[in-house]
Amino acid sequence: MAYGTWTPVLQAVRDVLDDGHGSLRTIATDRFSDALPEAVAEEEKQRRGLGNPAPFRIRVTRIAPNAASAPINSSVILRDFELEVTVSRTLSLPEILNADDMQTLQALCLEDQSAVSQALGTPPNLSQTALGTDTNIAGGALRYLDSRNVVTTSAPDEARRLETTHRFTGVLRVSP
Amino acid sequence: MPGAGPTTLIAQRMRVYVEPAGSYAEDHTGTLGDFVDVPFVEGSAQLTTTQETQNPSHVLQNMLDYQEEVLGKKVWSLTFDLPFYPSGSAVGDGVTASSNSAIHRLLKAVMGGAHLGTGTTVATGGWASSAAGDVAAAAGLSAGGLFGWADSTGFVHTREIESVTSNTVTLKLGLPAAPASGDTVYTGATYYFTQDPDTSLQFIVEGQETEDRFVILGGQGTVTPTLSLDGTIQTLQFQLTGTKWLTANNAAGSGTIDGSALGKATFSNYRPITSQSGRFLVQTVGTATYSGSEVDIQALNVSSGMTKEMITSPNGVEGVVRFRMVRASGTPPAEGSFQTYYTARTNWTARDSKDDKAVYYQNGVSAGGIVAVSLPTVQFTDVQRDGDTIASETVTVKARLDGDTSETSATDLGRSPARFHLG
Numbered sequence A: 001m002a003y004g005t006w007t008p009v010l011q012a013v014r015d016v017l018d019d020g021h022g023s024l025r026t027i028a029t030d031r032f033s034d035a036l037p038e039a040v041a042e043e044e045k046q047r048r049g050l051g052n053p054a055p056f057r058i059r060v061t062r063i064a065p066n067a068a069s070a071p072i073n074s075s076v077i078l079r080d081f082e083l084e085v086t087v088s089r090t091l092s093l094p095e096i097l098n099a100d101d102m103q104t105l106q107a108l109c110l111e112d113q114s115a116v117s118q119a120l121g122t123p124p125n126l127s128q129t130a131l132g133t134d135t136n137i138a139g140g141a142l143r144y145l146d147s148r149n150v151v152t153t154s155a156p157d158e159a160r161r162l163e164t165t166h167r168f169t170g171v172l173r174v175s176p
Numbered sequence B: 001m002p003g004a005g006p007t008t009l010i011a012q013r014m015r016v017y018v019e020p021a022g023s024y025a026e027d028h029t030g031t032l033g034d035f036v037d038v039p040f041v042e043g044s045a046q047l048t049t050t051q052e053t054q055n056p057s058h059v060l061q062n063m064l065d066y067q068e069e070v071l072g073k074k075v076w077s078l079t080f081d082l083p084f085y086p087s088g089s090a091v092g093d094g095v096t097a098s099s100n101s102a103i104h105r106l107l108k109a110v111m112g113g114a115h116l117g118t119g120t121t122v123a124t125g126g127w128a129s130s131a132a133g134d135v136a137a138a139a140g141l142s143a144g145g146l147f148g149w150a151d152s153t154g155f156v157h158t159r160e161i162e163s164v165t166s167n168t169v170t171l172k173l174g175l176p177a178a179p180a181s182g183d184t185v186y187t188g189a190t191y192y193f194t195q196d197p198d199t200s201l202q203f204i205v206e207g208q209e210t211e212d213r214f215v216i217l218g219g220q221g222t223v224t225p226t227l228s229l230d231g232t233i234q235t236l237q238f239q240l241t242g243t244k245w246l247t248a249n250n251a252a253g254s255g256t257i258d259g260s261a262l263g264k265a266t267f268s269n270y271r272p273i274t275s276q277s278g279r280f281l282v283q284t285v286g287t288a289t290y291s292g293s294e295v296d297i298q299a300l301n302v303s304s305g306m307t308k309e310m311i312t313s314p315n316g317v318e319g320v321v322r323f324r325m326v327r328a329s330g331t332p333p334a335e336g337s338f339q340t341y342y343t344a345r346t347n348w349t350a351r352d353s354k355d356d357k358a359v360y361y362q363n364g365v366s367a368g369g370i371v372a373v374s375l376p377t378v379q380f381t382d383v384q385r386d387g388d389t390i391a392s393e394t395v396t397v398k399a400r401l402d403g404d405t406s407e408t409s410a411t412d413l414g415r416s417p418a419r420f421h422l423g
Helices: A007-019 A042-048 A093-097 A099-121 B102-111 B346-353
Strands: A054-065 A077-091 A143-151 A160-174 B013-019 B046-054 B070-083 B112-116 B132-134 B146-150 B156-165 B168-171 B189-193 B200-206 B213-226 B235-242 B245-247 B278-284 B297-304 B306-317 B320-327 B334-341 B356-363 B371-386 B392-399 B419-422
Touching (some): A007 A054, A007 A099, A042 A077, A042 A160, A093 A099, A099 A160, B013 B102, B070 B102, B102 B189, B102 B200, B156 B371, B156 B419, B200 B235, B346 B392
Antiparallel strands (some): A054 A077, A077 A160, A143 A160, B013 B200, B132 B168, B146 B156, B156 B168, B200 B213, B213 B235, B213 B245, B278 B356, B306 B320, B334 B392, B356 B371, B371 B392, B371 B419
């Protein structure tokens, strides 16, 4: 019995976002950096989120049977999954106090959405990792769902972060 | 152990074998290696096995009595959904499309014809145009078959072939650019209608219970694609019917298929794709201009008007000797519709002018990961303004024989009013 292999899935997404991997609609290598683990202190997150590359993290948040999957006793079954890419950009004092600076930052966050959704949603960018390992993602791409952003709370007159979470869904081929 | 139920439909298995012409409904389960597993959608297989009973109606002496009915002929029906999956591996230079998959066997049996192409490369010097040129070896390419070429970004564009003369290939519709010398020419398997498909299908259908094992023989039917465009997995719905069926303990292969635990189904060349990336192309038949042929669509439907009719005879199996493909008068062999954003009266004009149009849909972008549906010569029979939130129009089309292939001798492949391609 073999289990679903998720390492190439996660690695390929990181490769596309962080290293410019892919053949179509690739992201510049200095736009994002995989540097937003949850355990990092808030101040460090704020420091990392100043300018480019903006830190991100990825999480697979849901796995479910795919409606078109063959029965469980088959050599290949299909699983739907949802994946989140969270990008953090720091709201420094100018953005907090000045509407024009806030507009610039918001526009940059919305541009992030375009970059992330195009790169992850265009096949065959996610067919393989940068090192050539097959991801088994059906169609070699994810499907964009939506994006939401929140401003993290902090003490008054202190920097905060604009965290934008981009959600995707995909289908994984699993060979049990 | 048997009878330990209830069991669910989560675990099932279905294997298929194509009965050759002249061997209608002959039990082949003694050679299980000739069967292949079918990756049907979990829970979608609906099997009914019927044996008619007939009342002899002889006179009785007590009004409370009833005649014992006589067992009559058998009939079965099976419907299931199958992901519309591609060849699974690139059919490039020197590679011939595989016949070792369930989808190949099912489509060929139901439609009648299959062409397994062999890839090649663009000949030295490249092509002067985007629609015609020489390849290194055209023997594995045919009019009506699939041609694929990757552009500079790696996106594989597929087209149907208009003609093959020596090593010169002419496409029905041009590519975005002229292929260069040495570029790989991909192809795949093409399934087309013949006028008289004469094979039939035999299945072993198994559930979790060790005695939930049935062998159904002598089947034929139809296939209808569900072409979602929302990123889900597209499917083909097969609706089949047949005559003879057996419980597995009465089959030739009973020693292997009956009474044992449900085995693992193994699929060959099974790499399904999702449906959010591809191309939808509409062009006037005979016009190879690529520019302007891409049409953005929100919905696409295709269906066939061809059906199968049992040919009865006392010499047959359960009174049936074979199936025959038929088409009701006034029903097109294939038809469909597509919904696009409203921009101009172009489609109305095409309808009014009775223009011959070619409709071609490709799902997927990578060699080995493409499926395509073609209605090579259609008439726009209806155009309706519609849409819920986006101003749209739905165009209804009806297909005829392909009017845009050129062959020395016309073939069913070259003339088929509809084709499926697995690239």
